[in-house]
Amino acid sequence: MFQRMIDKSMAKSPWIFHINAGSCNGCDIELVSVLTPRYDAERLGFRLTGTPRQADIVVVSGPVTSQTKDRLVRTLAQVPEPRVVVSLGSCPRSGNVFKGSYCVDGPLEKYTHVDVSVGGCTPKPEAIMAALAKASEILAEKRKEMRQA
Amino acid sequence: MTTLLWTIFHVLVFPGLLFCVVVGLLLAGLDRKLVARMQNRVGPPLLQPWYDFLKCCGKETIIPRHARRGLFLAAPVLGFAALITAALFIPVFSYSVYSTSADLVVILYLLTVVGVSMIVGAAASGSPFAGVGLSREMVAMISYELPFVLVMLAVGRMAGVGTPLGVTFSLQAIVDWQAANGNLLFHWSMIPAALAMLFVIPCEIGMHPFDIAEAETEICEGTLAEYSGPPAGLFRLTHCVKMYVMCALFCVLFLGGISTGYAALDALVMVVLSVVLTFVTMSVPHAVCARFKVEQVFKFYWTVVAGLALISLILVWLGL
Numbered sequence: 130m131f132q133r134m135i136d137k138s139m140a141k142s143p144w145i146f147h148i149n150a151g152s153c154n155g156c157d158i159e160l161v162s163v164l165t166p167r168y169d170a171e172r173l174g175f176r177l178t179g180t181p182r183q184a185d186i187v188v189v190s191g192p193v194t195s196q197t198k199d200r201l202v203r204t205l206a207q208v209p210e211p212r213v214v215v216s217l218g219s220c221p222r223s224g225n226v227f228k229g230s231y232c233v234d235g236p237l238e239k240y241t242h243v244d245v246s247v248g249g250c251t252p253k254p255e256a257i258m259a260a261l262a263k264a265s266e267i268l269a270e271k272r273k274e275m276r277q278a
Numbered sequence: 279m280t281t282l283l284w285t286i287f288h289v290l291v292f293p294g295l296l297f298c299v300v301v302g303l304l305l306a307g308l309d310r311k312l313v314a315r316m317q318n319r320v321g322p323p324l325l326q327p328w329y330d331f332l333k334c335c336g337k338e339t340i341i342p343r344h345a346r347r348g349l350f351l352a353a354p355v356l357g358f359a360a361l362i363t364a365a366l367f368i369p370v371f372s373y374s375v376y377s378t379s380a381d382l383v384v385i386l387y388l389l390t391v392v393g394v395s396m397i398v399g400a401a402a403s404g405s406p407f408a409g410v411g412l413s414r415e416m417v418a419m420i421s422y423e424l425p426f427v428l429v430m431l432a433v434g435r436m437a438g439v440g441t442p443l444g445v446t447f448s449l450q451a452i453v454d455w456q457a458a459n460g461n462l463l464f465h466w467s468m469i470p471a472a473l474a475m476l477f478v479i480p481c482e483i484g485m486h487p488f489d490i491a492e493a494e495t496e497i498c499e500g501t502l503a504e505y506s507g508p509p510a511g512l513f514r515l516t517h518c519v520k521m522y523v524m525c526a527l528f529c530v531l532f533l534g535g536i537s538t539g540y541a542a543l544d545a546l547v548m549v550v551l552s553v554v555l556t557f558v559t560m561s562v563p564h565a566v567c568a569r570f571k572v573e574q575v576f577k578f579y580w581t582v583v584a585g586l587a588l589i590s591l592i593l594v595w596l597g598l
């Protein structure tokens with residue numbers, strides 16, 4: 130029963146950790162706007178956490194530059210299971226306008242499995258909210274799989 | 279046999295583990311909801327802290343390579359146990375379980391153990407962020423401990439004038455004195471001490487404007503930086519229960535005389551008062567203030583808050 134209760138609360142309290150992998154800061158600001166009174170992601174239980182150790186959803190923005198690559202991989206390795214990776218904006222998907230630059234080592238899929246990807250430069254807050262809601266559903270599924278395994 | 283059963287009941291149900299956890303989670307949820315409403319948001323559901331705790335229980339526990347495994351895992355349990363023990367000594371108005379001649383001193387030390395367990399856990403995790411966090415936690419402890427002790431001295435002196443020692447540290451005696459002579463909150467010489475205690479509450483708990491040790495935007499959650507899974511959940515739970523314990527302590531110290539005579543009703547009054555105190559001391563400052571700097575907290579507590587407590591202490595000692 131306790132396990133079932135944990136399963137249920139998994140989707141209700143996803144904590145977000147945000148990694149900036151060389152983003153232009155547009156996506157980062159838009160992610161913060163999701164937490165403002167107008168969109169209020171906290172009503173779904175989202176909370177921005179400061180440490181990867183307590184994160185459930187890792188949001189990556191930016192095209193993964195060569196400077197941030199190693200840090201990105203190391204930080205992702207510090208997140209406990211079950212975890213969900215969300216790529217935010219067009220940059221981690223394709224490199225966007227930075228594609229072909231000597232210092233861009235993207236896309237993000239090279240380094241980790243991406244569960245949810247939001248397109249746009251920058252994505253609308255509504256789209257980010259939808260992606261985060263989707264991510265919390267995937268989180269609950271992953272937890273169930275982990276328990277059954 | 280029955281005494282044994284009663285002891286188990288007291289420790290596990292009321293006023294121990296179950297009661298504290300339920301009320302603590304309720305207060306924490308209400309606090310988040312109230313802050314959200316004050317910021318014109320919808321806010322998380324009332325049960326959010328409960329979901330958070332359960333979620334943490336379902337996560338993997340990572341023990342960093344540089345951590346001392348035993349201490350790292352024991353610290354949250356130690357802190358939580360000390361806090362529940364402290365709660366046992368706080369009478370729910372006239373309903374007191376363990377009453378000794380100096381429970382106030384015991385509570386003071388047990389609350390310190392809670393803070394110290396946080397420091398020990400952070401130190402054992404071997405993370406530089408936790409290192410910064412623990413040094414800040416120490417500063418916070420030094421800041422609020424002085425006014426806290428001064429408040430206790432003032433209350434003890436006020437309630438213990440007739441006793442042979444001239445001062446009492448028994449919460450039961452303080453409650454009885456208030457039942458006979460009126461609540462301490464309404465004695466004019468105690469009002470500065472009550473104000474000081476209201477300031478001590480959020481800092482002791484580490485609520486938002488005073489959460490210098492867990493500043494998630496500056497030092498990655500500080501003392502909790504390396505904790506994941508159930509131990510992190512237990513630290514969060516300790517935080518919630520501490521909200522109730524501190525509110526209850528304020529009620530007993532300053533409003534101890536309003537007992538109704540029925541334990542269940544007393545508990546209800548206690549919960550309602552705790553909700554009011556949570557609103558006044560935690561939600562409003564959280565919604566209104568930005569986080570203080572480390573030295574600002576220290577200065578504020580050692581001048582303004584300690585000054586208020588000292589005024590009361592002097593007035594009481596002069597017999598006013």
Ligand code: SF4
Nearest residue numbers: 153155218219220250
């Ligand atoms: S997707 Fe656009 S807004 Fe977002 S980081 Fe890339 S360039 Fe900036």
